[in-house]
Amino acid sequence: MSDFHSTPGLVLLPAVDVADGKAVRLTQGEAGTETNYGDPVQAAEDWVSQGAEWIHLVDLDAAFGRGDNLDVLRRVMKQMHGINVELSGGIRDDRSLEAALDSGAKRINLGTAALENPEWAANVISKYGEAIAVGLDVRGTTLAARGWTREGGDLWEVLDRLEEAGCARYVVTDVTKDGTLQGPNIELLKLVMEKTERPVVASGGISSLDDIQALRDLVPLGLEGAIVGKALYAGAFTLAEALDVAAD
Numbered sequence: 478m479s480d481f482h483s484t485p486g487l488v489l490l491p492a493v494d495v496a497d498g499k500a501v502r503l504t505q506g507e508a509g510t511e512t513n514y515g516d517p518v519q520a521a522e523d524w525v526s527q528g529a530e531w532i533h534l535v536d537l538d539a540a541f542g543r544g545d546n547l548d549v550l551r552r553v554m555k556q557m558h559g560i561n562v563e564l565s566g567g568i569r570d571d572r573s574l575e576a577a578l579d580s581g582a583k584r585i586n587l588g589t590a591a592l593e594n595p596e597w598a599a600n601v602i603s604k605y606g607e608a609i610a611v612g613l614d615v616r617g618t619t620l621a622a623r624g625w626t627r628e629g630g631d632l633w634e635v636l637d638r639l640e641e642a643g644c645a646r647y648v649v650t651d652v653t654k655d656g657t658l659q660g661p662n663i664e665l666l667k668l669v670m671e672k673t674e675r676p677v678v679a680s681g682g683i684s685s686l687d688d689i690q691a692l693r694d695l696v697p698l699g700l701e702g703a704i705v706g707k708a709l710y711a712g713a714f715t716l717a718e719a720l721d722v723a724a725d
Contacts, residue, residue: 486724487693488702490533490563490678491524491709491716493517493553495546497538502707506614506621506655508541514710517546521553521560524709527716531561533586533680533704539567540588547576554581565612565648569594574601578608586648588612591639592620592630599642610646610678611639615665621652636672647677648704654682658707661688666695676701683708689722 493500496511500520504510514520521532534553539545545567554562564577565586577585584607591598591611602609614621618632639647649669651662661682670677676699679692683705692703703723709716 487689487696487700488531488678489529489689489716489719489723490531490702490704491529492533492535492704492706493520493524494535494537494706495549495553498546498549501537502710503537503655504657506652508537512710517549517553518556521557524716525557525560528720529560529716531563531583531702532557533563533565533706534582536564536566539573540565542567547580551580563610563648570597578605584608584610584646586610586612588614592635595638595642598639602639602642602644606643607645609644610648611644612648612650612680613669614650614652616652632669633672636669640673640675644675646675646701647673648680649677650680650704651682655680655706657682658684658711658713660684661692661703663691663695666692666700667698670695670699674699678702678704680704684713686714686718686722689719690725693723693725 495517500514500517501511534550536546536550561583563584563586564582568574568577568585568587569590587598615632620630620632620635649666651665654662659682661679666679678701692700
């Protein structure tokens with residue numbers, strides 16, 4: 478399966494967010510705003526059948542610190558032969574990191590851990606390199622932690638620290654846009670890309686094929702991919718249509 482660097486255009490990662498064993502979508506990352514979309518394995522298989530080469534798989538229960546869906550995630554990954562999985566949610570210590578790496582994920586997305594335990598995160602980044610991305614979940618220029626329920630410090634200070642640690646890739650989410658279908662925060666993405674040479678993946682707010690095109694236009698600045706969630710589930714466009722625009 479081709480990796481990012483051999484793929485022209487913008488790489489799309491359809492999201493499968495799992496809570497209580499089911500595929501769900503949240504609005505602005507808030508617990509209690511779940512819309513249920515059924516079996517996560519079925520959801521992932523749908524995206525693969527439409528041409529996805531990556532799946533962004535999120536354990537929401539682990540992110541909110543209320544249990545985990547590891548068995549379900551493993552079941553999803555078992556079905557994803559030859560498909561790259563980026564795994565996110567609640568990976569905060571050696572035990573959860575080992576479990577995530579053992580599950581067969583191609584890449585692990587660290588969130589809260591990179592903010593609350595910077596020394597551990599720096600160690601993990603140096604040990605696993607490309608296998609680790611760091612999620613920068615932002616409100617304004619303040620980072621959000623613990624499933625977006627707590628403040629996690631200043632975006633630019635944390636980014637400087639992660640650059641020093643040699644972080645390979647950033648997943649940037651404007652929390653206020655996530656699940657709202659209001660369009661991605663292009664300005665925020667540009668600001669982050671000005672501060673790093675590393676590839677950036679956009680997340681949150683994509684509502685239309687025009688949004689995909691706007692993100693595609695940022696590829697020369699360092700945007701590598703985009704995570705698409707609610708717009709796909711809501712039927713705003715098909716993944717096949719989005720992949721066409723992203724590869725344009």
